[in-house]
Amino acid sequence: MNVSIFGLGYVGAVTAGCLTERGHRVIGADVQQTKVDAFNAGVSPIVEPELNELLASAKTKGLLSATTDAAEAVRASEVSIVCVGTPSLASGRLNLDYVRKVSEQISAAIVAKGSRHVLIFRSTMLPGSTRSMVTDFFASTPNVSIYYCPEFLREGTAVKDFREPSLCVVGTNDGNAPATNEALELLGEKAEVLAWEGAELIKYSCNYFHALKVGFANEIGRMAKFVGVDGARVMDVVCRDEKLNISRYYMKPGNPFGGSCLPKDVSALSSLARMEGVNLPLLDNVLDSNEAHLDLLIKLITSKGVRRVGLLGLAFKKDTDDLRGSPMVAVAETLLGRGYELSIYDPSLNLSRLIGRNEAEINRRMPHLASLLRDSAEEVVGESELIIASQKCVSVDALRSVVKAEQCVIDVNGWRELSALAWGYEGLCW
Ligand SMILES: NC(=O)c1ccc[n+]([C@@H]2O[C@H](COP(=O)([O-])OP(=O)(O)OC[C@H]3O[C@@H](n4cnc5c(N)ncnc54)[C@H](O)[C@@H]3O)[C@@H](O)[C@H]2O)c1
Known part of the structure; x- marks a missing residue:
């Protein structure tokens, strides 16, 4: 040529x-x-x-x-x-x-x-x-x-x-x-x-990711220096995990992070750094970024002008009943506080089996959760004008058979197949 x-x-x-x-x-x-x-x-x-x-x-x-x-x-x-x-x-x-x-x-x-x-x-x-x-x-x-x-x-x-x-x-x-x-x-x-x-x-995205990696490694290095260990060795070991760390895992836009570990641990290290005067601006802003994502989801829901909302998935991910730090609990709490009618389906959730801090947290934040839980996705869909699919706890085919054309589905989990469905569909961030 x-x-x-x-x-x-x-x-x-x-x-x-x-x-x-x-x-x-x-x-x-x-x-x-x-x-x-x-x-x-x-x-x-x-x-x-x-x-x-x-x-x-x-x-x-x-x-x-x-x-x-x-x-x-x-x-x-x-x-x-x-x-x-x-x-x-x-x-x-x-x-x-x-x-x-x-x-x-x-x-x-x-x-x-x-x-x-x-x-x-x-x-x-x-x-x-x-x-x-x-x-x-x-x-x-x-x-x-x-x-x-x-x-x-x-x-x-x-x-x-x-x-x-x-x-x-x-x-x-x-x-x-x-x-x-x-x-x-x-x-x-x-x-x-x-x-x-x-x-x-x-x-x-590639250049930002490179920059983010350098910034991340340097901040971990600063923390390592503060606690008196070799930062290069710490990062070397971090990088050995190619299943969760150097991998596609966690690299999909969708849910804000949640659960019993990530919010707690991010908060703990940032607090320590702030108290000790170790300047870690990148790590310190991770929670803010997560909050911003949750706020966006709530704005998206409230912008729809409906009152009856169904949640498919309440725990922070599929196949767990751990409600601690779940973004969907925060969504539910906010919507209930604003007078929305909620119904919830989560196949992993059995309130009678919740114990310890998990139970205490849900009793404090959503004392009436039992009355909102339904036995099937069909029931939730049947009662709702807007459905929030936060987990893949229901198959796309099962949803397709019950969701009606006038209903809107918000897919929080980057659940691509949903976009192929005919309803008023919206992904949270793609
Ligand atoms: N340098 C890298 O490693 C790299 C890697 C990937 C992408 N990029 C991107 O590629 C682009 C070029 O980067 P670079 O590092 O080669 O830049 P550079 O500054 O080395 O070269 C740019 C050239 O464009 C010429 N130029 C300016 N106006 C012109 C015109 N009207 N007609 C003809 N030539 C003109 C300049 O005289 C210069 O020689 C940038 O957008 C950069 O961000 C750079």
């Missing part, structure tokens, strides 16, 4: 070198003459292992050139990849000026070229940016297919990362498979396909 690459910095130069390695012909475009000259000489404009060799070899094979003229780059290619910088403004906000500038140039050049063109945005941009570029610059550009493909390479190992990417993502207008093959062929055949906004958010 003939590919033009806009922006010959870390991402653009590596992309160029690696695409020429696969036999594609690349024309680079940059506003900096020195980078263009370096490219034309087959020399890397940046320091990155293996890149000089790749570009020198591409130059020898006649696969590499560069220009400061955007129109020339578009004319010489069927595919353009945008890798220009997206720096922060002084306020911290994202500066999309360079992306806007090249979008304007590329759009005009495609019109002038008059033949089909594929445009791939690769610069990191906030969700909604690709769509706004399309609206602002490509709404009336004929014969153009536009994709957003985030880059996940790390400086220092960028060539290796390009050859073996940690993740390949292609964003399309509607989240359906790309209409043309170029994005997949160039940047990853096994790519995950999402709508532009989803692909854009994945890039930020």
Whole structure:
């Protein structure tokens, strides 16, 4: 393929070198003459292992050139990849000026070229940016297919990362498979396909997650130092658990966390740190984040304008009768306090078997729980205008057979199958 690459910095130069390695012909475009000259000489404009060799070899094979003229780059290619910088403004906000500038140039050049063109945005941009570029610059550009493909390479190992990417993502207008093959062929055949906004958010989610991990490890390290143990050893052991810690577990938007351990333990460590003057802002705000999620659920319920609400699941998860710290108990308590009529089904809950603190807590917070409990999901659904599915304690098929079209279901547990059902359905956060 003939590919033009806009922006010959870390991402653009590596992309160029690696695409020429696969036999594609690349024309680079940059506003900096020195980078263009370096490219034309087959020399890397940046320091990155293996890149000089790749570009020198591409130059020898006649696969590499560069220009400061955007129109020339578009004319010489069927595919353009945008890798220009997206720096922060002084306020911290994202500066999309360079992306806007090249979008304007590329759009005009495609019109002038008059033949089909594929445009791939690769610069990191906030969700909604690709769509706004399309609206602002490509709404009336004929014969153009536009994709957003985030880059996940790390400086220092960028060539290796390009050859073996940690993740390949292609964003399309509607989240359906790309209409043309170029994005997949160039940047990853096994790519995950999402709508532009989803692909854009994945890039930020990954970087946020990396940042969060560094912050988390550092805060645990500070706590370790305070208690006089080796933080590196502590984190090393934490990372050995690949079932719950370094895994997909707990990584699904849905319920706020609850139960008898997480809220208590998060609160205990934060309190100790605060008392002892160990500054752990990340850990300290975890409970606030959880509260915000619970508040959102309650707002979602109350915004529906109904009075009869059914809860499927009261304990903090399926297959336990532990009500301590359950977010659904907090939901029920709030709704009862506001005069809602509640009915509840939880197959694991047998009030006569509740003992100890579990019993004491429920007696204190929901003394009339017994009168709200029903023997089946059907009974709850039959009595309710709005159903909150917080656990997978009932099968989708069972629900489908009893829920009526006018009823609304809120799925708190990321229970994807529910969205396929025909009712007024809403997930808490997806
Ligand atoms: N550096 C990384 O490790 C990395 C990794 C993944 C994603 N990203 C993202 O990729 C994008 C590029 O990052 P980078 O580190 O390569 O940036 P960079 O600053 O190294 O390079 C950007 C290049 O774009 C050029 N440019 C600016 N305006 C232009 C225009 N109108 N026409 C042509 N070229 C123009 C600049 O001259 C510069 O050479 C950013 O959005 C960044 O967030 C970077």
